[in-house]
Amino acid sequence: MAKTSAPEVALPKARSNWEILHRALRYFRPHWKIATANMACALLSLVFSFAFPQVTQFIIDDVVGHHEISLLTPAIMALLAAYLARDFFDSLRIRVNSIFEQDVIYDMRGEIYGRLQRLPVQSFDKTSSGDLMTRVMDDVTAVERVVIDGFEMGVISLVSVLAVGTILLFKNAELALYVVVPVPILIIGTLWYTKAAHARYRMQRLAAATMNALLSDNLQGVRQIKAFGQEDQEGARFAVYADALRRRSLAVMNLWSIYSPAMNFVGSLGIILVLIVGGPLVVSGRMTLGELVGFIFYLPLFYDPIGRLHRLNQMFQAARASSERIYDIIDTTEEGANRQNAVALSQPVRGDVRYRNVSFSYGTSIDALKDITLHARPGQMIALVGPTGAGKSTLVNLLLAFYQRSAGKIEIDGQDIDRVTIESLRGAIGVVSQDVFLFNGTIRENVLFACGDATDEDVFAACRAANCHEFIQALPDGYDSRVGERGIRLSVGERQRISIARAILKNAPILILDEATASVDTATEHLIQEALQRLTSHRTSFVVAHRLSTVRHADQIIVLRHGEIVERGTHAELLKRDGLYRMLCRTQDETYLDGDMGRILSFASSNVPKTMAAEHER
Ligand SMILES: Nc1ncnc2c1ncn2[C@@H]1O[C@H](COP(=O)(O)OP(=O)(O)OP(=O)(O)O)[C@@H](O)[C@H]1O
Ligand SMILES: [Mg+2]
The missing domain is CATH 3.40.50.300 (P-loop containing nucleotide triphosphate hydrolases)
Structure with missing residues (x-):
């Protein structure tokens, strides 16, 4: 039976909403200015959106009701100006928000990559590179989304719920009470969703990481897959994990498909209640028609933000699952952490x-x-x-x-x-390791890897000693030839000699040569041996x-x-x-x-x- 086991991907430690929120806020601190600008634009845009119900009420009661048709033009002009202002600030908000967003992504990626580099080698034995890639790319984006959009959306929604709630209370306290009837149901629904969604998002992130781990493993082993004719089997295996991701993602969306419309429906009950109670109020003359219409036009400004808070909760649960995967890396003890002194x-x-x-x-x-x-x-x-x-x-x-x-x-x-x-x-210590690894760059860059400030002459001398100068020069691009991923465009013996040149150039007092000449022919080996003998004569090897x-x-x-x-x-x-x-x-x-x-x-x-x-x- 061919390989069927899943690539190893660990489920991260579960963390509370508070911990995630608290830690996310940390990314704000260096960007507080742009965060403030973002918030100011969003608030201004929000304020100008209140003009519509207000002007509508004015037109119905004062313009139409009192036949003051001359007031229509100024009212329309005021509304037009308000719309213009609303959308101008919205455009500005999107711009500022994008800058803020990219800044935070940049910081987070930098932090997580910096951390990754300092993890002990043992961590990399346990975690697949596909999983780590998923964390640096996708998970960071999910977390950032909640940090930036979530922050903005959360604050604006809260402000608008409170502001509109207060306006409604002043307009008609009795009607306003009916507006808040659905709120407790909305809160209970939200708590239920938070719990259910978190578990599902965790599984979805795990499925994504597993699929990516398999993908990166198979891309690296593509020659083996071809040589052993395993394309179909591996294709089927990939399909299994892609399907798992499909199902996990659907599980998340199915939950949302129940939660989001249900919450909308509950919200709409408020509008129905207002109509039931408000209609008779207008008929009995305790309220003008304009006031009722204005009141009803305010309601979306009250319920929409509540809907947005729900979406925010969805984003937050997704981000929580992603954050857990990121913080697992950030919280791993760094290499050398026990070496304070x-x-x-x-x-x-x-x-x-x-x-x-x-x-x-x-x-x-x-x-x-x-x-x-x-x-x-x-x-x-x-x-x-x-x-x-x-x-x-x-x-x-x-x-x-x-x-x-x-x-x-x-x-x-x-x-x-x-x-x-x-x-x-x-x-x-200079090392030529057993599994030679060249970076996807030029030969020169690979030799210079340990010693960036060496001159061309130093590089040539090291390559001569490692007996690779001639073959490099014979290449069309010489030292600027690109070696491909892991050095795939070179023969194993060529790679090995370049890695020897790299170690020679480092010129360290201790040298480790782990099967350094295992893949070169005996004549070449003899030449390299001579060079290495010169090299090792005055250093411990x-x-x-x-x-x-x-x-x-x-x-x-x-x-x-x-x-x-x-x-x-x-x-x-x-x-x-x-x-x-x-x-x-x-x-x-x-x-x-x-x-x-x-x-x-x-x-x-x-x-x-x-x-x-x-x-x-x-
Ligand atoms: N990263 C690792 N995680 C777990 N076990 C490992 C790891 N690397 C090596 N081993 C195990 O440790 C033992 C020693 O491995 P090591 O690579 O040191 O052998 P070696 O003498 O260098 O062999 P070779 O001549 O094949 O290179 C082996 O049994 C191997 O299975
Ligand atoms: Mg070995």
């Missing part, structure tokens, strides 16, 4: 690295590393070898503080890496390699298996032992051990004069 790594970094009884687990019951103790002296090359899954990459990633150890200590020049700043720690010939001359070879160090020593020492290393060597190169042992050993040691020195040191 951290100091910079003392300069210059000599590169003395010690692991003391380090253990680590990825959160499963199996330890990825168990009681690792090792010492790399300044300038030494430490090779990490062992079967796949042994924990080699994990071991070097701990030096970069990508993950928090469960036990033990790591020191650089005697300084505990937990007590130094993340920037200074990572600044001291950790070299992970499956091809054991590349680490023969290391000062110390550490053999890992199941997260434990099972052997350590120089190539020559390890060959003498009948252990895992010797077995690995034998499987890689039968002739290697069957041949003249003395010749092999002398080759190994003559290539690395440092090895002997290191042995003496021990």
Whole structure:
């Protein structure tokens, strides 16, 4: 059976209306001026909209009622002016509102992206990039909508309900009482909707994030999908999650389809009541016809804002579900939050690295590393070898503080890496990681990634050392060639050499090469090895390699298996032992051990004069 499980997307922590409101208001503070302008325009527009019922009443009672036809023209002119003013301020409001809106979106995206970058690596192991994309793009927009439009809509609606309510009370207190009869029902309906909608919106956001997670996963794996002929299956799988989103969205809208008209209906009951009670009042002469018509024309100005408050509640519940997803990220503890008193790594970094009884687990019951103790002296090359899954990459990633150890200590020049700043720690380490990643830009940008102010000459020199200068120059656009997403337009070996050039350019005192030359041919590898040897001769390096010939001359070879160090020593020492290393060597190169042992050993040691020195040191 093909893959059927849903992409992993977590449901965020539920949060109260108050928390969401309170936190949303925070985004206002820096923009209070534009917020005020927005509100002023909205209020002015609202005030001028009151002219219509007022002028209508005047025309019916004073112009028509008293046959004062000469007053009609000024009344019409006044109404025209009021309409013009209303729409002018509305136009201004839309403009100001858009600026305000985009400013807040910009702030929020900046904050959430800034946060994302500072999350521990572990968070990214758990959350899919499609889910995170949804949060930065869609969820931010949903939250912003309520912050801006909601704020404006809420205030204007409240003001207009109160203002119109007061006007109605003054016009005719008795009739005004009937107007508010439906209000308690409206409040109860709103409370019911708030609860029901929140749960549905949460599920809808989850469905959207799940679909996006699948989408981004499949777009990245499009070659695999094609190669394994899984287009139809994946299409069907996508349809399942797109359908889930369709159903979740419908669930939200269905609720709204009941709530919104029901509330409108209840509101209309007020108009009916006014007609029932108002009609006889006019007939009995206790109220003029103009007053009743004016009163009725005011009613939409009372009930429409109540309807808008309902829509606002809908928006707010949608935004609440989105906010929860955003605040989950914003509230995640930042990487390095436990390093308040951290100091910079003392300069210059000599590169003395010690692991003391380090253990680590990825959160499963199996330890990825168990009681690792090792010492790399300044300038030494430490090779990490062992079967796949042994924990080699994990071991070097701990030096970069990508993950928090469960036990033990790591020191650089005697300084505990937990007590130094993340920037200074990572600044001291150059990395060529196992899964090479190039950014979607030019080759030059990718090499310059670690060291933006390097000159072209520096870039060329680094590329020459990584043996990629020639092939780059042969490209039509040379160093300005674009590499495509993840560097897809280059071969794996080419990507690997560019990432080596990037690490060379960084010129850090400690170097991590995790399978750095695994994907290049042996002739190229030989050239890169020479360059790396020059590079590693005066810096501490950790070299992970499956091809054991590349680490023969290391000062110390550490053999890992199941997260434990099972052997350590120089190539020559390890060959003498009948252990895992010797077995690995034998499987890689039968002739290697069957041949003249003395010749092999002398080759190994003559290539690395440092090895002997290191042995003496021990
Ligand atoms: N991000 C992760 N989350 C959970 N488990 C992981 C993660 N990365 C690695 N592991 C597990 O930790 C163990 C060690 O993995 P590691 O990548 O360190 O092996 P390795 O020695 O580098 O292997 P290889 O030679 O294949 O690169 C493996 O069993 C692997 O399944
Ligand atoms: Mg690895």
